[in-house]
Structure formats: C-alpha cells, structure tokens
Amino acid sequence: MASAAEGDMEAELTRGLRWDFQDLSLNKLATSLGASEQALRLIISIFLGYPLALFYRRYLFYKDSYLIHLFHTFTGLSITYYNFGTQLYHSLLCILLQFLILRLMGRTVTAVLTTFCVQMGYLLAGYYSTATGTYDIKWTMPHCVLTLKLIGLAIDYYDGGKDQKSLSSEQQIYAIRGVPSLLEVAGFSYFYGAFLVGPQFSMNHYMKLVRGELTDVPGKIPNSTIPALRRLALGLVYLVGYTLLSPHITEDYFLSDDYHNGSFWFRCMYMLLWGKFVLYKYVTCWLVTEGVCILTGLGFNGFDEYGTAKWDACANMKVWLFETNPRFTGTIASFNINTNAWVARYFFKRLKFLGNKLLSQGLSLLFLALWHGLHSGYLVCFQMEFLIVIVERQAASLIRDSPVLSRLASITILQPLYYLVQQTIHWLFMGYSMTAFCLFTWDKWMKVYKSIYFLGHVFFLSLLFILPYVRKVMVPRKEKLKKME
Numbered sequence: 001m002a003s004a005a006e007g008d009m010e011a012e013l014t015r016g017l018r019w020d021f022q023d024l025s026l027n028k029l030a031t032s033l034g035a036s037e038q039a040l041r042l043i044i045s046i047f048l049g050y051p052l053a054l055f056y057r058r059y060l061f062y063k064d065s066y067l068i069h070l071f072h073t074f075t076g077l078s079i080t081y082y083n084f085g086t087q088l089y090h091s092l093l094c095i096l097l098q099f100l101i102l103r104l105m106g107r108t109v110t111a112v113l114t115t116f117c118v119q120m121g122y123l124l125a126g127y128y129s130t131a132t133g134t135y136d137i138k139w140t141m142p143h144c145v146l147t148l149k150l151i152g153l154a155i156d157y158y159d160g161g162k163d164q165k166s167l168s169s170e171q172q173i174y175a176i177r178g179v180p181s182l183l184e185v186a187g188f189s190y191f192y193g194a195f196l197v198g199p200q201f202s203m204n205h206y207m208k209l210v211r212g213e214l215t216d217v218p219g220k221i222p223n224s225t226i227p228a229l230r231r232l233a234l235g236l237v238y239l240v241g242y243t244l245l246s247p248h249i250t251e252d253y254f255l256s257d258d259y260h261n262g263s264f265w266f267r268c269m270y271m272l273l274w275g276k277f278v279l280y281k282y283v284t285c286w287l288v289t290e291g292v293c294i295l296t297g298l299g300f301n302g303f304d305e306y307g308t309a310k311w312d313a314c315a316n317m318k319v320w321l322f323e324t325n326p327r328f329t330g331t332i333a334s335f336n337i338n339t340n341a342w343v344a345r346y347f348f349k350r351l352k353f354l355g356n357k358l359l360s361q362g363l364s365l366l367f368l369a370l371w372h373g374l375h376s377g378y379l380v381c382f383q384m385e386f387l388i389v390i391v392e393r394q395a396a397s398l399i400r401d402s403p404v405l406s407r408l409a410s411i412t413i414l415q416p417l418y419y420l421v422q423q424t425i426h427w428l429f430m431g432y433s434m435t436a437f438c439l440f441t442w443d444k445w446m447k448v449y450k451s452i453y454f455l456g457h458v459f460f461l462s463l464l465f466i467l468p469y470v471r472k473v474m475v476p477r478k479e480k481l482k483k484m485e
Contacts, residue, residue, distance in 0.1 A: 034243075034246065039137060043239075046288050046292075048192070050232070050295065052075055053296045054295070056071065057221050066183060072186075073190045075190070076189070076191060076192050079195065087138075091142070091146055094143070099182045102185075106161070107162075111158060115150065115154035116151055120147060120151070120371075123143055127140055134440070141196070142196045144371060145195065146189055146195070150189070152203075152342060156175055156203060156204070159175035160177045162175070174204055188203050188206045191298075193296060193298065194289060194314070197286065198336075199315075199316045199339075200338040205298070205313065214297040214298060214300040215300060216303070228295035228299075231288070232291040235290075235291065242280040242284055245277055245280075249278075251278070251439055253270070253274075254435060254444075255444060255448070264453075267451055271428060272424065275430045278434055283322070299312065300313060317334065317336075318337065327392060327422070328389060328429075329389060329392060331426070347363075347364050348361065351363060358390075362386055365382040365383075365385060375441060377440045378437060384436070384457075391460045398467060432449075433456065435448050
C-alpha cells in the first residue's frame with residue numbers, strides 16, 4: 001500500500017512539474033507580457049547578441065578569418081532557425097544564388113541587374129505568398145534586410161572592377177577589389193548583430209572587423225563595452241516604455257467604434273500620440289542591435305577631431321534629434337539611418353542620369369515602399385513622405401527669403417510657441433502617414449482617413465499649390481533676382 005501511495009504521489013508531482021513547465025513556456029510568457037510568441041523570440045534573439053559578442057571578443061577577435069566567418073554563419077543560422085524553423089532555407093538559397101551570380105557573371109552591369117531582379121523578385125514573391133491583413137513576424141522580416149545587403153554587395157563588387165579615378169570618393173570606400181568567397185558572403189550575411197533587423201553595413205566594413213582593424217587600440221580588443229552598454233540601457237528605457245504603453249495605445253483602436261464616435265479633435269490627438277509612440281518598437285530594436293555591433297567593434301567609426309573614438313558606424317538612430325527636432329526631415333535624418341543611407345548610396349545617386357532630382361527622390365521612395373511590402377498602406381505612407389518633404393522645403397525657403405517672415409520667425413519670445421506648433425503639426429501628420437503604414441490594407445486606412453476628412457492630404461496639397469503664390473507676394477523681386485544670380 002505504501003508503495004502504491006508513493007507511486008501516486010510521484011505521478012502527482014510529475015504532473016505538477018509538467019504543468020509548471022508549461023506555465024513557463026515561451027507562449028505563456030509572451031501572453032503574460034501582452035506580446036506574441038514570435039515577438040518574444042525576436043527580442044530574445046536580439047539580446048542574445050550580447051553574450052555572442054562577448055564570446056567573439058574573448059576568443060575570436062584576432063583569430064583566423066575562416067573561424068570568424070564560421071562563427072558568424074553558424075550563430076546567424078541558429079538564430080534564424082530559432083525564429084523561423086526550416087524556413088531558413090530562403091536566406092540560404094538567396095545567399096548561394098548571389099555567390100553564383102558574382103562568380104559566373106563577374107563585375108558586370110548584367111550581374112547588378114540580375115541581382116536586383118532576383119533578390120527583389122524573391123522578396124516580393126515572399127511578401128505575396130505570406131501576406132495577411134496584420135503585421136506578422138515571419139521569414140520575410142530579416143529577408144528584406146538581407147535583400148539590401150546582397151544588392152549592395154553586387155554593386156560594390158561591380159564598382160571594384162572600375163578605374164578608381166572614375167569612382168566618387170564614397171564609391172571608392174565601398175568598392176570591393178577582391179573576390180569574396182562563399183564563406184565570406186555567408187559570414188557577412190548572417191552576422192548575428194544585424195541579420196534580423198539591421199543595421200546595414202558594407203562587405204568592406206565587415207572585412208575590417210574580421211581582420212581586427214575595427215578597434216580604437218590597434219592590436220588589442222576595442223574599448224567599446226561602455227559605449228555598447230549605453231546604447232543597451234537606452235534601448236531598455238524605450239523597451240520598458242513601449243511595453244507599458246502598448247496595451248493602451250494601439251492601431252486597432254483606430255478601427256473601433258469608440259474612436260469613430262469621438263470628436264474630430266479627439267481623433268486627431270489620438271493619432272498624434274500614437275504616431276509618436278508607434279515608432280518606439282523600432283527604436284528599441286535598433287538601439288539594442290547597435291550596442292551589439294559596438295561591442296564587437298563593428299560600430300567603430302574612427303576618431304573625432306579631439307582624438308575620441310566614435311562608435312556610430314552602425315547607428316540607426318539619432319535619439320536626441322529624433323525626440324527634439326520639429327521637422328519631418330529631422331525625423332527622416334534620425335530614423336533608420338543606415339537604410340536611408342543605403343538607398344541614397346545605391347539607388348538615389350545611381351539615378352543621376354535621369355537629370356531630375358525630384359524624380360530620383362520619388363523613385364527612391366517607391367522602391368522603399370515596395371521593399372517594405374505589397375500592401376497599399378506602404379505606398380500611401382511614402383507618398384505622404386514625398387509630399388510633406390516637398391512642402392516643408394518650400395515653407396522653409398519662403399521663411400528664409402521673406403524679410404517679413406524672417407523677422408517674425410526670429411522673435412525670441414515666440415520661439416516656444418513656434419516650436420509647439422511645429423511639433424504638433426510634425427507628429428500629427430507623422431501619425432497620419434504611419435496609420436496607412438501600420439493598417440496595411442486600403443479598407444482599413446481609408447476608414448480612418450475618412451474619419452478625419454483626409455486632413456493630411458488636404459493640408460499639404462493645399463500648401464503645395466498655395467505657397468508659390470504666397471512667395472510671389474512675400475519675397476521681394478530683388479531677393480528673387482539675387483537668388484537666380
């Protein structure tokens with residue numbers, strides 16, 4: 001009898017332990033935090049970069065290059081498998097295809113065009129086959145980062161075959177003179193500090209890391225621990241803020257009856273607050289991954305004029321500028337910096353042959369919209385960015401060239417009021433643009449835009465046509481002539 005009782009107790013204990021283990025499962029933990037399991041896996045993977053970076057610093061920093069490439073490839077593949085399972089074959093296939101394109105087609109325009117078509121085509125096909133009406137973390141998320149990497153690799157390899165004198169100073173920095181091996185391409189692609197969410201960096205910069213050149217103390221491990229921890233700490237601040245506020249400020253609320261039954265001013269104010277808050281999830285990820293890059297040395301960017309080491313080579317955020325600048329162009333300059341730099345370097349500047357800067361800018365934003373996905377909301381968001389930037393530049397030029405407006409703008413006592421008005425306009429219409437970006441489909445964002453009477457489109461399209469006439473009145477003729485000269 002005692003034996004039977006002990007057996008029952010053991011069985012009961014086993015069931016209890018199994019239940020406790022299930023309670024601690026990733027899915028239940030994610031639910032308790034108000035997040036999805038995939039989102040929690042992503043966050044864990046990003047933070048995992050820190051112990052991997054410490055291991056790299058301690059055991060591999062000045063070791064043979066093939067060991068470093070293998071380490072980056074193995075860890076990147078492991079993180080990919082942890083997040084997406086067997087769907088890691090998508091990245092493997094595209095990396096192998098890219099290596100074959102470089103080897104078989106060489107440093108040719110054909111190789112560049114083939115790379116662009118193959119990599120963008122594969123990404124867009126992935127978007128099409130996995131598309132839903134909500135934001136899901138799936139294999140296409142890191143694959144969009146990989147797509148830019150591989151296209152940039154092909155262009156830099158092509159530039160490496162040109163006469164150096166024919167290249168711009170920027171192109172000379174990034175041009176690849178050697179022939180990358182498959183292991184080098186894999187290590188570059190799967191680097192654990194940037195594979196999932198970025199940042200973008202070039203093959204040449206990656207190879208400097210492998211050769212041990214990215215350090216502020218030649219011959220020694222970089223003194224980058226403190227700078228890395230600062231970015232990590234800042235990222236944690238944003239993470240805590242986002243975690244606390246995310247249950248209360250959501251894009252789903254835009255589609256609720258409560259939102260649409262509220263007053264016009266309430267709907268606008270909610271859009272303003274949400275527009276500021278929604279970007280914090282991106283800020284969090286980029287600050288944390290930047291810390292990983294700094295810790296490895298990849299973030300080293302030389303020295304400033306005072307001889308102090310700079311660690312901003314992989315910075316995707318200028319936090320102070322992002323939080324304080326009242327202009328849309330300031331947000332663009334401070335947000336997703338490396339992706340914007342990539343588009344400028346490999347797309348916008350390569351369209352110089354069109355002879356039209358505005359057209360090049362429009363095509364660049366169209367590329368960015370398609371790179372993000374096939375939903376109509378992406379197109380609307382970047383169309384609004386294009387319109388807003390044009391109008392903002394017109395307004396700034398008008399204020400600068402008009403003596404009356406310049407004097408009004410320089411009145412010290414009114415500066416706080418100007419700043420408040422600018423920030424209100426800035427974040428209201430940032431939220432307006434991001435509404436389409438986050439709601440994806442036309443039936444959703446159209447419903448929200450109708451509720452505020454397409455305020456963003458009406459406001460900026462009106463200014464686009466009105467400002468030139470205001471300029472004729474406010475800017476003296478001699479100022480116009482001087483500018484023409």
